[in-house]
Amino acid sequence: MGRYVIRRILQGLLTLFIVLFLLHYLMALSVQIRGNPAILFFGGERTPPPAMLAQVERLYGLDNNCYERTGDPCLVPFVERLQNYASGDFGTTLNGNRNVGELLGIYIPNTLRLFIFATLTLVVVAMVLGTWAARHRGRFIDHSVRGTTILIDSVPVFLILLAYVYMAAVPLTRWARDIWGTESFMGQVFRPNYNPDYPWTTILVPGIIVGTVGLATLTRLVRASQLENLGSDFVRTARAKGLGKMRITIVHVVRNSMIPIVTGVGYLFAFMLSGAVLTEGIMGIPGMGRMIFQAVQRQETNLVVVGLTVSAVVVVLVSLIVDLLYAALDPRIRYE
Amino acid sequence: MADTIRVAGDTLPGADMNASLLEVDGLRVDFTVRRKRIPAVRGASFTLDQGTTLAIVGESGSGKSVTSQAIMGILDSPPGHITGGEVRLRGVDLLQQDEETKRTVRANHIAMVFQDALSALNPLWSVGFQIGELYRVHRGTSRKDAKQKAIELLDLVGIPDAKNRIGHYPHQFSGGMRQRVMIAMALALDPEVLIADEPTTALDVTVQAQIMRLLKKIQQERNMGLILITHDLGVVADVADDVAVMYAGEIVEQASIHDTFARPAHPYTKALLRAIPRVDTVGRELEVIRGLPPNPASLPSGCPFHPRCWAVEPKKCSSEVPPFEPVADDHRSRCHFAKEVYRDER
Ligand SMILES: Nc1ncnc2c1ncn2[C@@H]1O[C@H](COP(=O)(O)OP(=O)(O)O)[C@@H](O)[C@H]1O
Ligand code: SF4
Ligand SMILES: [Mg+2]
Numbered sequence: 001m002g003r004y005v006i007r008r009i010l011q012g013l014l015t016l017f018i019v020l021f022l023l024h025y026l027m028a029l030s031v032q033i034r035g036n037p038a039i040l041f042f043g044g045e046r047t048p049p050p051a052m053l054a055q056v057e058r059l060y061g062l063d064n065n066c067y068e069r070t071g072d073p074c075l076v077p078f079v080e081r082l083q084n085y086a087s088g089d090f091g092t093t094l095n096g097n098r099n100v101g102e103l104l105g106i107y108i109p110n111t112l113r114l115f116i117f118a119t120l121t122l123v124v125v126a127m128v129l130g131t132w133a134a135r136h137r138g139r140f141i142d143h144s145v146r147g148t149t150i151l152i153d154s155v156p157v158f159l160i161l162l163a164y165v166y167m168a169a170v171p172l173t174r175w176a177r178d179i180w181g182t183e184s185f186m187g188q189v190f191r192p193n194y195n196p197d198y199p200w201t202t203i204l205v206p207g208i209i210v211g212t213v214g215l216a217t218l219t220r221l222v223r224a225s226q227l228e229n230l231g232s233d234f235v236r237t238a239r240a241k242g243l244g245k246m247r248i249t250i251v252h253v254v255r256n257s258m259i260p261i262v263t264g265v266g267y268l269f270a271f272m273l274s275g276a277v278l279t280e281g282i283m284g285i286p287g288m289g290r291m292i293f294q295a296v297q298r299q300e301t302n303l304v305v306v307g308l309t310v311s312a313v314v315v316v317l318v319s320l321i322v323d324l325l326y327a328a329l330d331p332r333i334r335y336e
Numbered sequence: 337m338a339d340t341i342r343v344a345g346d347t348l349p350g351a352d353m354n355a356s357l358l359e360v361d362g363l364r365v366d367f368t369v370r371r372k373r374i375p376a377v378r379g380a381s382f383t384l385d386q387g388t389t390l391a392i393v394g395e396s397g398s399g400k401s402v403t404s405q406a407i408m409g410i411l412d413s414p415p416g417h418i419t420g421g422e423v424r425l426r427g428v429d430l431l432q433q434d435e436e437t438k439r440t441v442r443a444n445h446i447a448m449v450f451q452d453a454l455s456a457l458n459p460l461w462s463v464g465f466q467i468g469e470l471y472r473v474h475r476g477t478s479r480k481d482a483k484q485k486a487i488e489l490l491d492l493v494g495i496p497d498a499k500n501r502i503g504h505y506p507h508q509f510s511g512g513m514r515q516r517v518m519i520a521m522a523l524a525l526d527p528e529v530l531i532a533d534e535p536t537t538a539l540d541v542t543v544q545a546q547i548m549r550l551l552k553k554i555q556q557e558r559n560m561g562l563i564l565i566t567h568d569l570g571v572v573a574d575v576a577d578d579v580a581v582m583y584a585g586e587i588v589e590q591a592s593i594h595d596t597f598a599r600p601a602h603p604y605t606k607a608l609l610r611a612i613p614r615v616d617t618v619g620r621e622l623e624v625i626r627g628l629p630p631n632p633a634s635l636p637s638g639c640p641f642h643p644r645c646w647a648v649e650p651k652k653c654s655s656e657v658p659p660f661e662p663v664a665d666d667h668r669s670r671c672h673f674a675k676e677v678y679r680d681e682r
Binding site for chain 2: 236255335
């Protein structure tokens with residue numbers, strides 16, 4: 001077990017390092033080919049005095065002449081960047097000169113909340129519906145579950161969100177406020193936009209909506225893996241042991257079906273990332289998705305690199321968690 | 337767990353201790369495959385007495401596993417359906433009981449050992465958990481006591497270092513040890529009947545003999561009824577008391593092991609005996625039964641064995657179904673010429 005964990009962690013770190021280097025190299029190439037982004041600091045139109053430009057370049061870590069040699073991997077700035085990240089220094093924004101580290105302190109928790117709600121929704125709903133469909137295979141319930149989840153899944157998230165924000169949120173909020181008051185959970189939960197005073201409550205509904213991404217896929221995965229296990233020899237043994245239906249499902253089927261489901265959730269995470277960009281935009285949630293989107297719009301190279309670094313860390317972390325869950329679920333992996 | 341059953345004194349309501357331990361009477365099982373009914377077991381009848389071992393022998397596909405699953409009440413349904421007959425445990429027809437009673441009977445009264453222990457044990461739980469589960473669910477035993485009992489069982493079936501092995505997972509055992517785990521699990525609630533469906537088919541020869549001896553020893557110590565299912569008569573020669581030979585979903589001959597070997601009364605049994613490797617046949621080519629087992633979806637008319645039978649009388653055998661009749665005390669055969677075969681006159 002210990003060796004397995006250490007090996008997976010080292011693999012994760014290596015992956016992360018490679019991703020960060022590629023990211024850095026792409027950025028360096030973009031500076032080398034497209035020109036100095038520090039000029040943007042001066043509005044991008046006129047030519048700034050060389051002394052001031054040099055100062056700004058120093059500020060943004062662009063004061064290295066490797067940026068003038070197209071194709072140079074710029075290793076020295078790369079190492080400097082890693083050192084800065086390690087010491088908690090993520091630089092400042094070109095626009096407004098704000099500390100990126102502080103921004104991350106606000107953005108990351110918000111996106112995390114969104115993902116927690118989305119993942120919980122996805123896993124719980126898919127597990128319940130998939131288990132239910134498997135137990136009623138080929139019958140009405142099975143077909144209804146399939147139809148409903150495909151319907152929900154096939155409507156793009158942003159359409160559900162727009163419909164919710166513009167049609168349901170306002171009347172629901174008004175109705176809830178009249179009964180429970182503005183400052184109550186119910187008075188906030190249906191708000192059409194984010195409220196920094198209620199970060200959990202106002203992210204709940206968008207989180208649930210993001211959780212519908214991939215619902216049909218995961219439900220079918222749950223159903224298929226449970227059916228496979230229901231027909232297995234060890235379930236026959238469990239029946240021969242005189243165990244009840246409920247216990248067989250919970251103890252001998254669900255856990256065995258978790259392995260493909262964990263894979264599925266890890267995979268759907270990437271799709272949820274793109275859902276997060278849209279959701280944070282529409283609901284005005286200050287999170288990582290919105291940050292990256294705006295950074296690209298405003299050509300904030302550093303901010304884009306930081307944002308992509310964070311999402312690379314998240315993806316590596318998720319696949320590490322998936323691997324550890326495998327080991328926790330399956331002793332054959334633990335004791336390989 | 338909500339489904340803990342408490343059994344009053346562990347006895348079956350209505351049980352008659354003077355009745356035979358297990359009587360299977362005219363059992364019929366059909367499978368529905370693509371809206372067609374396929375008869376897998378067609379009126380199987382046999383009796384198992386307390387303290388004896390009955391071997392059910394037959395080629396693959398003859399309906400042995402389906403019969404045992406029907407007795408246990410663990411038939412996959414759909415596609416399988418029990419369409420007739422009785423399975424009487426001490427006189428109580430199990431097929432007529434409600435689901436709750438059937439569940440109590442499994443493991444408490446009739447337990448089963450499956451062929452492939454690797455797939456029959458759940459790969460994700462330790463063997464201690466899977467054995468202890470029986471005590472926890474059926475007896476409400478605490479986790480700690482259940483573990484202790486599981487250790488004792490592993491010890492009983494000859495697993496060395498049971499105390500430490502209890503936390504191991506099925507894949508960490510060798511094939512033979514895994515089958516011992518299965519046996520330990522089947523014995524947990526002290527059943528009166530143990531059904532072992534080809535318990536040694538997946539094992540190599542030396543281990544086969546060890547497992548057979550273990551089963552026999554336990555059967556004698558606990559005075560159980562043991563049903564040993566096999567496709568190889570040779571494997572059960574030393575351990576069985578009685579033999580039921582199965583062909584195309586029917587019992588075609590039932591007799592004591594001695595009579596089966598000494599004076600078989602069915603041409604199929606005789607053919608099976610000639611197919612067993614023995615010291616005096618070493619070096620000679622073994623006889624195999626010609627032809628293939630019949631397809632249950634389209635059985636031959638008359639006697640289902642007639643296309644392969646060496647004693648066939650084509651006209652009679654292909655048109656009339658032979659009755660299951662005694663040729664001697666406790667010796668029955670389903671053949672038009674049973675008496676002649678029995679007396680070695682045909
Ligand atoms: N799940 C199933 N679906 C359809 N037919 C089945 C199924 N299981 C068994 N059968 C039928 O029952 C017959 C007997 O099978 P089985 O009892 O497993 O034979 P064996 O004597 O080898 O144990 C098979 O030939 C097959 O036609
Ligand atoms: S009835 Fe005829 S075909 Fe069937 S076993 Fe006897 S002799 Fe052979
Ligand atoms: Mg079989």
